[in-house]
Amino acid sequence: MIQLLFTLIFAEMALIIIFVFKTPLRKLVIMGLDRVKRGRGPLIVKTVAGTVFVVMMSTIYSVASIHTRWVDEGGDITPTDQILLAQHLLEASLMGNQTLIFCLSNLVYQF
Template sequence: MKRKRDVPTSLSVLASYLNISITSLSVLASYHTISMHGFDPAIETSKLRLLPRAGIGLGGKKMIQLLFTVLVAEAAATAGLLFNTPLRKLLILGLDRLKRGRSTVMVKTLAATAVLVLASSIYSMAEIRLRFAELGAPTPTDQILMSRHLLEASLLGYSLFLALIIDRLHLYIGELHGLRNSMKAVMKQNRVIGTAKTGSS
């Protein structure tokens, strides 16, 4: 039942982001009119009305809350892997299952989507910076969009960085356990050989 609930949730998040992107394009298109005809209060008011659709409203809050939740979960998982506690064993078992079967495809798809969203946010910030230089002073809409894209890009960047750290920690902990097991096996063989030599002599 949990998988059936997760699929509509992920689809709704993707649909909301597409709606945000389409509305953001309409907001950005109106800046071209400003750059050619100067500042117009009517155009600025129309852009401010479009901001809730562009992700500053309920949809944007849900996305930011989701990114904050993912970031806190990844930070907790990183802390759990760093210290030798019973939680580390549970995390290792969960990561082992996550890296098997179809889960790897889902994780790679989510990572690729996050990278694309991060690239889109960085590109939008670069365009807003160019408009800053053209207009001379930032407009209120520019400031709101810039702050939203900066927050979204920061959260996505941190979450991707922590995901990479978790993956590397899981790999190194697995290699360390393998080395310890091999060392224990070699030590047991040396003990058996030593006892056999002492018994024969």
């Protein structure tokens, strides 16, 4: 899951870099995004954003359940729970940041 999130973040960074500099590639990317936004594009964007949001909420629920189990047991957390907690926190933060960047870039592109 984390490899997919890093791939998406790097793809978004590449698009941002392409948009910053005036090159022929920038014009090509803008034309491609215009074609994607026509037709089923907005529906696909909303579906992907909804799916990422649901997966992020599932990850946050897992973090909360590990934290609750840690508090209920009296303070000591097992090394396995520490690793799982760190993994889930990393996934949730990556998904949240990626969703925020995605939504902001979609808003900026609309104007």
